[in-house]
Amino acid sequence: MTEEEDLKRIFFLECEELLGSAESSVESLRNEASPEAINALFRSVHSVKGGAGAFGMDRLAKFAHAFESFMDLLRKGKAELDQAALDLLFDGVDVLHMLVDESQHGKPAPAARVDAALASLRQRAGLEEEPEEAEPFEPEIPAEAAPSNAIAAPLRQYQIRFAPGPRLLAAGVDPLLILRTIKQLGTASVEAEVSKIPALAELDPSVCHISWTIALDSSAPKRDLDEIAEMIDDLATFEIDAGPEPDMAHEVSPAAAPEPKALALPSPAAPSAPAAKKTEPAAPAAKEPAADPAKARTQATPTVRVDVPKLERLGNMVGELIITQAFLARQAAGLDTDQYRSLFRALDEMSQHIRDIADAATSIRAQPLKVVFQRFGALVRDLEKATSKRIRLEVQGESVEIDKTVVERLSEPLTHLIRNSIDHGIESTEKRLAAGKDPVGRLRLSAEQRGSHVVIELSDDGGGINRERVLQKAIERGLVAPDAQLSDEETDHLIFLPGFSTAEAVTSISGRGVGMDAVRATIAEMGGQVTLTSHPGRGSTFSLHLPLSLAILDAMVTLVARHNYLIPISAIVESLRPMPASIVRMDKQNPMLSWRGSMLRIVNLAKEFSIPGAVEDPTQAILVVVRPAGGDLFALQVDDLIGQEPVVVKSLEKNYRKVVGLSGATILGDGRPALILDLPSLGSAQLGRRKIEAPVGAD
Amino acid sequence: MATVLTEFGILWGILTRRVLLGVRVGDPTPIGRFELPSTADLATMRDIKAALAERLEAGQSIHLDASQVEEPSTALIQLIESAAISYGARDLQVGLVSPSDALCQAYEDLGLFGALMTRTAAVAEP
Numbered sequence: 001m002t003e004e005e006d007l008k009r010i011f012f013l014e015c016e017e018l019l020g021s022a023e024s025s026v027e028s029l030r031n032e033a034s035p036e037a038i039n040a041l042f043r044s045v046h047s048v049k050g051g052a053g054a055f056g057m058d059r060l061a062k063f064a065h066a067f068e069s070f071m072d073l074l075r076k077g078k079a080e081l082d083q084a085a086l087d088l089l090f091d092g093v094d095v096l097h098m099l100v101d102e103s104q105h106g107k108p109a110p111a112a113r114v115d116a117a118l119a120s121l122r123q124r125a126g127l128e129e130e131p132e133e134a135e136p137f138e139p140e141i142p143a144e145a146a147p148s149n150a151i152a153a154p155l156r157q158y159q160i161r162f163a164p165g166p167r168l169l170a171a172g173v174d175p176l177l178i179l180r181t182i183k184q185l186g187t188a189s190v191e192a193e194v195s196k197i198p199a200l201a202e203l204d205p206s207v208c209h210i211s212w213t214i215a216l217d218s219s220a221p222k223r224d225l226d227e228i229a230e231m232i233d234d235l236a237t238f239e240i241d242a243g244p245e246p247d248m249a250h251e252v253s254p255a256a257a258p259e260p261k262a263l264a265l266p267s268p269a270a271p272s273a274p275a276a277k278k279t280e281p282a283a284p285a286a287k288e289p290a291a292d293p294a295k296a297r298t299q300a301t302p303t304v305r306v307d308v309p310k311l312e313r314l315g316n317m318v319g320e321l322i323i324t325q326a327f328l329a330r331q332a333a334g335l336d337t338d339q340y341r342s343l344f345r346a347l348d349e350m351s352q353h354i355r356d357i358a359d360a361a362t363s364i365r366a367q368p369l370k371v372v373f374q375r376f377g378a379l380v381r382d383l384e385k386a387t388s389k390r391i392r393l394e395v396q397g398e399s400v401e402i403d404k405t406v407v408e409r410l411s412e413p414l415t416h417l418i419r420n421s422i423d424h425g426i427e428s429t430e431k432r433l434a435a436g437k438d439p440v441g442r443l444r445l446s447a448e449q450r451g452s453h454v455v456i457e458l459s460d461d462g463g464g465i466n467r468e469r470v471l472q473k474a475i476e477r478g479l480v481a482p483d484a485q486l487s488d489e490e491t492d493h494l495i496f497l498p499g500f501s502t503a504e505a506v507t508s509i510s511g512r513g514v515g516m517d518a519v520r521a522t523i524a525e526m527g528g529q530v531t532l533t534s535h536p537g538r539g540s541t542f543s544l545h546l547p548l549s550l551a552i553l554d555a556m557v558t559l560v561a562r563h564n565y566l567i568p569i570s571a572i573v574e575s576l577r578p579m580p581a582s583i584v585r586m587d588k589q590n591p592m593l594s595w596r597g598s599m600l601r602i603v604n605l606a607k608e609f610s611i612p613g614a615v616e617d618p619t620q621a622i623l624v625v626v627r628p629a630g631g632d633l634f635a636l637q638v639d640d641l642i643g644q645e646p647v648v649v650k651s652l653e654k655n656y657r658k659v660v661g662l663s664g665a666t667i668l669g670d671g672r673p674a675l676i677l678d679l680p681s682l683g684s685a686q687l688g689r690r691k692i693e694a695p696v697g698a699d
Numbered sequence: 700m701a702t703v704l705t706e707f708g709i710l711w712g713i714l715t716r717r718v719l720l721g722v723r724v725g726d727p728t729p730i731g732r733f734e735l736p737s738t739a740d741l742a743t744m745r746d747i748k749a750a751l752a753e754r755l756e757a758g759q760s761i762h763l764d765a766s767q768v769e770e771p772s773t774a775l776i777q778l779i780e781s782a783a784i785s786y787g788a789r790d791l792q793v794g795l796v797s798p799s800d801a802l803c804q805a806y807e808d809l810g811l812f813g814a815l816m817t818r819t820a821a822v823a824e825p
Contacts, residue, residue: 169741175773179808190810197777200752200785205744205774212810338766338797342819345803 004055011051013305015100018044019093020374026089027377033081041089042071048096052103059109060099063118067092069125079124088124090381091117155186155217157243158225163211168235170206175236179212181228186218308404311365318354318361319648322552325354326645326669355646358552366548367407369447369456370398375411376418376445383422390429390440391422397447402454406526406546410456413519417458417542418443420516425462425540435537437461453528453570454548459541465534467491474500492532492540496520527649527663529628529680545628553649555676557642557668558624560605561613564674566647566666567636571679573625575641580619591618593635595625603682604637608661615639628679636677645669649676731761732796737769744774751782751793760786762822766797771805780814794822 025041028034049064070088073079095117098109121127160182164175182188196209203209216225222242229238325347332340332347373395380393426432426441433439444459467488474480474494486494494500498517520530528546547553555566556575574595584592584599593600602623606614615621615637623635647666652659652675663678731754736743754761763779783793795802795818806815 169774176771176805176808179810183808190808192810194780194811194814197781197784199788200748200755200781203748203778203781205748205778206741208773208777210773210777210809339822340819341797341800342795342803342815345800346816 008055010305011055012100012104014051015048015104018047019097019100020371022093022096023374023377024370026086026093027374029081029089030086030377035075038071038075038081042068042075045071045092045096048100055103057099057103059114060096060103063092063095063099063114063121066118066121066125066127067096069127070121073125085124088117088120090378092121094378155219156222158214158216158218158222159241159243160214160216160225161211161237161239161241162214163237164208165234165236166207168232169208171235173232173235175208175210175212178228178232178236179214182214182216182225185220185224186216188217189215191215306364311361311404314361315365318358319552321354322358322646322648323667323669325351326647327671328669330669358646362403362548362552363401365404366401367404368399368401369407369410369454371407372411372414373398373445373447376414379415379418380422380443383419387422388428389422389426391426392440392442394442394444395446396444397456400447400449400454402546402548406454409522409526410544410546413522413544414445414456414458416516416519418445421458421460421462421540421542425460425464427463431463449548454546456544456546457541458544459539461539464536464538464540465492465495465532467536470494489533492534495532496530524663524678524681527678529631531631553647553666553676555645555647555666556624557645557674558605558622558636558638559640559642560609560638561611563611564642564668564672565605565638566645566674566676567624567626568676568679569644571626571628573627573633575622575624577621578619578623583618593618593623593625595633595635598633600625601634601683602637603634605677606637606639608682626679626683628683631680631683634683636682647674647676731757731759732764733761734764734766735768735775737767739768739770739772739775741774744778747775748778748782751778755782755785755789755791758789758791760792760794760821762794762796763818764796765802766799768799768802771799771802773805773809776802776805776809776811779818780811783814783818792821793818795819796822 022041022044025037025044028037029041045064045068049061049068052058052061052064070079070085070092074081074085079085095109095114099114101107102109162175162178164173168175179188179190183190191213193211193213194209196211197203198209218224222240225240225242229240232238329347329351332343335343337344376395377393380391383389384391421443422441426443427435427437429439432441438461442459442461444457446459447454447456449455471480471484471486471491471494474497475482475484477500479494479497479500480486495516496519498515500515500517523530523544523546526546528544531543531545532540533543534540553566554569556569556572558565558567578593582594583602584594586592591602593602602618604616604618605611606616618637621637621639622641623637624641625633625635627633645668647668649664650666652662652665656665661678661682662675664676666674666676668674733750733754735747739747751761761782768775779793779795786793795815798806798815798819803815806812
């Protein structure tokens with residue numbers, strides 16, 4: 001890839017973000033004509049124009065220029081932000097998308113649409129008919145254009161040099177306590193200098209010959225360290241080299257920059273406090289620029305673009321580390337804990353470090369849901385026009401982050417759910433008025449993190465599920481028996497069955513051949529679950545429960561016959577060996593567990609997966625009470641519990657095929673493959689009534 | 700009760716200049732064994748040093764049973780490391796046997812976890 005191609009690639013990535021931001025700004029302007037949103041939109045368009053001009057993308061640059069000119073009038077108050085202007089802004093962003101796509105992929109943007117939008121913008125901006133040349137490329141993005149979500153870390157870096165003097169130990173001060181006090185202030189990396197420790201014959205045990213360099217990341221103020229320095233003022237050298245203030249991360253004036261480290265130990269007579277003061281940055285100079293909010297924004301945490309394949313590789317390597325760590329832990333399990341105490345300690349430390357690395361790798365892959373949510377404003381507008389319904393979209397929790405793979409795959413199912421809600425859920429204006437409702441339908445899209453899951457909810461205030469019609473269709477299609485007695489919840493969930501559609505005719509809105517079963521399947525493939533609650537006349541809520549990360553799972557390893565099956569730890573409520581009185585047999589086939597006043601269905605894995613040789617009697621087996629995200633409690637019957645283990649989830653579908661009841665596979669610490677249970681599907685009532693397909697042998 | 704006995708042992712050792720619980724004076728084996736006390740103040744340290752020097756003179760590697768160390772100090776760890784330097788110079792080893800959690804934590808907090816691994820590895824080696 002040439003340098004120019006590389007720069008173009010980066011530009012298109014930036015365009016994606018800029019246009020996403022532009023969409024949000026226009027959406028925001030629809031609710032309120034705030035100067036911030038107008039300025040933000042101006043900056044986004046300006047940046048697109050600059051890059052397009054630099055790369056000779058004339059059509060894009062000319063359109064962006066006209067757009068920017070109109071925005072300039074709006075922000076100066078010389079043009080009015082009426083409904084027509086708002087429509088033009090929405091249209092302008094859509095056209096910008098098309099033109100970027102045209103420049104990137106060569107897919108021609110519809111000329112008529114581009115020309116019409118361009119003419120409108122020129123007219124509103126008072127530009128001449130003749131296209132103007134785009135302004136020269138301006139590499140510097142305005143200060144306000146810094147990403148709004150980039151927040152400076154509040155941590156400050158300190159470099160501390162601690163060298164005990166000859167009287168420190170005799171004075172009753174143990175350096176160990178000093179170091180522990182420092183560690184309590186943040187994350188410390190301690191490096192000991194031991195070269196001055198004399199041989200045994202020369203050692204005076206009352207004199208400490210070790211010195212330390214400590215790198216400390218802490219949100220604590222420097223005075224906390226100064227207090228330590230004062231405490232041992234005459235007894236040790238304690239030099240503090242404080243990094244820039246947290247809000248000054250990237251613009252430190254030369255006067256404020258730390259002086260070169262003075263590592264030479266002063267004589268015991270020289271107090272350490274002055275040395276500490278000497279290395280302190282000039283505080284007033286450092287604080288001054290932060291007073292300017294615009295500048296403060298430019299001092300946000302720097303970011304770096306990384307190719308996704310590199311992230312994938314990092315994730316895979318972290319996965320391998322976890323497997324290796326589990327292998328080592330298993331190998332060490334047979335050793336004498338007393339004799340190899342430090343080995344076990346090191347293994348524990350390694351395990352923690354690997355977990356930290358895994359968390360960091362997961363967070364690197366995480367993206368805010370805004371990336372996908374921001375697309376739905378335009379979708380709802382289009383659907384408003386197509387259905388002649390009036391809809392107000394409310395979005396919450398855009399900043400919740402989730403794995404990039406999940407974000408990318410969420411767009412399609414959410415689009416379908418939104419289409420479905422507007423097409424089938426929210427009533428026409430007339431019907432709403434007749435029902436005494438607000439003529440504007442309300443669609444609420446929200447996200448929040450709950451433990452190791454993210455829950456995305458889409459609620460509408462429409463008519464709710466028409467259960468009578470759903471049941472009738474299901475019977476017509478042979479999905480349920482004519483005499484079936486289903487609860488309201490079971491009836492509602494019929495819409496997720498393959499091939500189910502209540503649409504009287506295939507519409508261009510939701511009847512696109514992607515049924516709700518596809519939505520459920522997509523979410524299930526990501527290890528998630530869809531649930532539905534509906535209230536007649538008041539609306540419906542679809543809840544998508546998704547794991548934060550697809551890659552790493554804390555699992556309980558269980559044994560069924562000689563096969564290992566894994567249960568996500570987050571779903572386990574309790575495990576028990578039941579007393580005979582706790583097992584209630586409604587019929588021979590389906591025993592239930594009486595548990596804390598509830599009757600729980602027992603899913604016998606051996607029976608479900610046709611595994612011979614497993615414990616049959618539940619009172620001789622182990623029952624693991626689980627609650628899948630968003631689901632109901634039930635009990636899994638296994639032969640034994642082996643232990644907890646972090647595992648790397650591998651796709652069963654990619655490597656073998658989709659198996660109902662299983663969400664993936666992994667390699668355990670002892671090198672054996674194991675299968676990961678798909679609790680939502682195991683727990684579903686429908687599944688409980690039918691046999692799961694033939695199992696995949698764990699070995 | 701165990702603590703009382705240990706403290707009594709240390710006191711007896713100080714009084715007799717044989718503070719080293721578990722030291723078997725005149726042990727014919729090439730590796731001496733030595734139990735570190737639960738607490739080691741500066742006064743105790745001098746006695747431990749004397750005993751370590753005595754073993755060094757005898758030309759024996761030494762295994763320090765650190766399982767009872769409850770209140771480790773920088774001075775104690777410095778002493779162990781100093782001994783390791785001197786023993787190493789004579790191709791002998793100082794090994795740590797079953798170091799207590801408190802001692803392990805102290806090594807780590809002092810930035811000497813690598814040294815701890817070396818000392819414990821010396822014991823694990825055949």
